[in-house]
Structures are given as structure tokens and as C-alpha cells.
Amino acid sequence: MTTPETTPEPAPRATLEAASGATPRPEPLPVVLAGARGHGRWHLANIRRLQEDGLVRLAGICELTPLTEDEYEGEPPEQSADFGALLESTGARIAVVCTPIHTHTDLALAAAERGVHLLLEKPPAPSYAEYRRMADGVAAAGVACQIGFQSLGSHAVPAIRALVADGAIGRPTGIGGAGAWVRPEDYFRRAPWAGRRRLNGVDVIDGALTNPLAHAVATALALAGSTRAEDVTGIETELLRANDIESDDTSCVRVTTAQGRPVTVAATLCAERADDPYVLVHGTSGRITFWYKQDRVLVQRAGHGPEELHFGRTDLLENLVDHLVTGAPLLVTPDGTGAFMKVVEAIRRAPDPAPLPAGAWHRVPGENRRVVPGIDGLVAAAADTLSLYSELGASWALPARQAVPESVRQSGEPSAQQSAPHPPKEVSTR
Numbered sequence: 001m002t003t004p005e006t007t008p009e010p011a012p013r014a015t016l017e018a019a020s021g022a023t024p025r026p027e028p029l030p031v032v033l034a035g036a037r038g039h040g041r042w043h044l045a046n047i048r049r050l051q052e053d054g055l056v057r058l059a060g061i062c063e064l065t066p067l068t069e070d071e072y073e074g075e076p077p078e079q080s081a082d083f084g085a086l087l088e089s090t091g092a093r094i095a096v097v098c099t100p101i102h103t104h105t106d107l108a109l110a111a112a113e114r115g116v117h118l119l120l121e122k123p124p125a126p127s128y129a130e131y132r133r134m135a136d137g138v139a140a141a142g143v144a145c146q147i148g149f150q151s152l153g154s155h156a157v158p159a160i161r162a163l164v165a166d167g168a169i170g171r172p173t174g175i176g177g178a179g180a181w182v183r184p185e186d187y188f189r190r191a192p193w194a195g196r197r198r199l200n201g202v203d204v205i206d207g208a209l210t211n212p213l214a215h216a217v218a219t220a221l222a223l224a225g226s227t228r229a230e231d232v233t234g235i236e237t238e239l240l241r242a243n244d245i246e247s248d249d250t251s252c253v254r255v256t257t258a259q260g261r262p263v264t265v266a267a268t269l270c271a272e273r274a275d276d277p278y279v280l281v282h283g284t285s286g287r288i289t290f291w292y293k294q295d296r297v298l299v300q301r302a303g304h305g306p307e308e309l310h311f312g313r314t315d316l317l318e319n320l321v322d323h324l325v326t327g328a329p330l331l332v333t334p335d336g337t338g339a340f341m342k343v344v345e346a347i348r349r350a351p352d353p354a355p356l357p358a359g360a361w362h363r364v365p366g367e368n369r370r371v372v373p374g375i376d377g378l379v380a381a382a383a384d385t386l387s388l389y390s391e392l393g394a395s396w397a398l399p400a401r402q403a404v405p406e407s408v409r410q411s412g413e414p415s416a417q418q419s420a421p422h423p424p425k426e427v428s429t430r
Helices: 013-020 040-052 083-090 101-113 128-141 156-165 185-189 214-223 316-326 335-349 375-385 406-410
Strands: 029-034 056-062 078-080 094-097 117-120 145-147 172-180 232-241 250-257 262-268 278-283 286-291 296-301 307-310 362-364 369-371
Touching: 029 040, 029 083, 029 316, 040 056, 040 316, 056 083, 078 083, 083 101, 094 101, 094 316, 101 117, 101 128, 117 316, 128 335, 145 316, 156 214, 156 278, 156 286, 156 296, 172 214, 172 375, 214 262, 214 278, 214 335, 232 335, 250 335, 262 375, 278 375
Parallel strands: 029 056, 029 094, 056 078, 094 117, 117 145, 172 262
Antiparallel strands: 172 278, 232 250, 250 262, 278 286, 286 296, 296 307, 362 369
16 A cells, blocks of 8 residues: 555656557647726626636736735736736636737737737728738748638538528528617616727727627628628628617618628617517528527528527637637638628718607606617518618618728728727737
């Protein structure tokens, strides 16, 4: 019997796995999270989940004000407001960036310069020029970058594409998207950049279609097979607001694609009641509805009864880890969000959102929110008919829709109102 002094040290895991013939499991990849409050709390929980699975290790948190033990629910890892220094001191392999929109490009490039791979929250940038600066810089550095459109990790996306390709709904004729959400007035005061198109002269472009319901736009474009910038040939926008903000809270957009099939997405944060957003694929002999937050699909086609399908989802951070370890393809690359960024650019270049007339909205007693009566039905009708609000007869809609300039459609070059090339950082990159 061995005594404590003579008890042998446990063999390293890799040695035991080699002896048993098993493939050695890679060491967890160190991760730094930039932005751990707000939506960042979801990323923090997700990193912890993958940490429990042995895939990653939370090495650091970048916040202007460090998380307390109560916020973290334990003793936090290394923390710093200096993003670049934190990446270096922790030896991070991956950075998850969930910071204000206008800081994304500089933080992504700070990580790329240090050889750190990225999960960059959506929208990737507030303008097409900033998006290109980020995408080109990341590519030049040779690091992997995943854009955080979680809905594009749904297994329903390739399944719907396969159904359409197999002719399940006949010839596809267009894609609609609908998002009817409820947000209190406080939502637009949650951060200095919330509800803003610009902040201190720098583009932010926080609007219904570009941020809270951006997944509806990106998912619709993905199901249309039009994800690259060059897939977009024209964009029409109608941007309005019931709230006392700069950005749009009730808006719609119609994208003309190189394939000739329109993609129309309507959204509001002033719904009468909250509903799950969805994307609708129209065909000559049927249609497919995809509730992307639920990974739920309804197939309706001629000669068949309705069929409801449920799918799993691949987490985008897990996919990034798999890419780094095994070479698995990334699900949402920067180039795969080029068409979405053309929409962001069209919204950025459009005239500032028009305020709805006083009679077109009202406050809900006791709920501190503004509602546009009838907007729920208009959002659904837009997705169903691929029409804009003005074409549906909304009395408050713009008399003439705003079309993106030809220069944006063809080149994506910035206008004279383009943001400063290096936005002021809210998290230091040293």
C-alpha cells in the first residue's frame, strides 16, 4: 500500500488518452470577452457553458468598469479596460466582441493585429466602409472571424435551402421577413448610443432593421442565397419613428437581388403585442415559414398538408472553436454578411427617419411604451406580399420610398457624410 509521500502523480490527460488509443483532446482555448454587460451577459453564460464542456477557458473580461463578484457570480478572471493589453497578458486565442456598434471595427483589428481570432457581434459595423476596413484587416492578418448572426447557425437554414432547391414550393418568387417587437421607452436610454444614428459625429446606425431585428434581414438574405455584397443590385427603404429618438423604430426595406427575387423585411419596436419574428420563403406552389428564434419551420405546399419541422442549432462560438481545432468551415464569415452591410449602408445614407404624426401612435398606460395601432398587421402583410408600408396604404407612410443611390448599389463607397475613419473607442485598445 502506498503512503501519501509515495503516491504517484496522476498521468497527464494526453498521456492517458494516448495509452488508451484515444485521440488526445485539445486544451481549452483561452477566450477574452469584450463587453460583459447587456447582451454580453448572454455571451458570458455561453462561454461558461463551453468552458464546462472543456472547449474554452474564460481568460479575461474587458469592461470600462470591472464586473463585481456579485455580477459575475463568483471571482471574475483577469479584467481590464485595455483590450489590447488584456489579449496579450492572457494569451487569448479568441476574442468575443460585444461592445457598442461603432467600436467593432477598431476592436476587431486590435485582436487581428495580435493574431487573436474573433466572434464579432452583429451588426459587424455601422457603415460599409468600416465593414470593409474590418473585413480586409482581418483577412490580411490571417485570423478567423465569425459574425454573430446566431440564427445562421440554425440547421433549418440549409434544410430550407435544400427544400427550395428540390422544388418543394415550386419556383421561388421572393423572401419576406417580419419582426413585431415591443420595447419600452427606457430601451432607447439604456446606453448613450441607443436609438442614435450618430454619436459625437460618428456613425452608430442603431435602428430596428440594423440591430434588434437585424437577424430578420440577414436570415432573409441567407435564404434568398444573396449574402455577398455583389448579390445586391438595389435597395428601397422606409424609415420612421414613433419614439423620440434619432433612429428608426418602425421601418421596412426591399432588396433587389442579382437573382431577380425581392427580399422585403418589415420591422417595428412599437407592436401592439410582441410576436416571434419570422422569414417567409414564397414559391409558385407553396411557401415556407421559418421562426428563426425557435428553429421552427412550417412547410405549406400544393398537394400536401402543412408540415411542421423542428431543427437543432450550432452555436457560433463552438463552430469557431471547431474551425480552429479541426478546420471545420465557419458558418458566418465577414464576406457572408456583405449583403446585410449593403442594407446597413442604404439605411445610413437614407434621410433621417421621419417622425410619425401624433395621431399615428399612443402610449400604453402603465407600460411606458409607444404603440403604432395596426402595425402588427402591416408588418405581417409586408412579409406576405413583399410590399412596403406605403404600398400597403399606411396613412403615415412616406409618400415616396427612398432608393439607395446607384453609387452604393455598385461600389459601396462612402458618402460625404461617412464616419470618421477611426471612431473614438469606448474600450481602450492600447
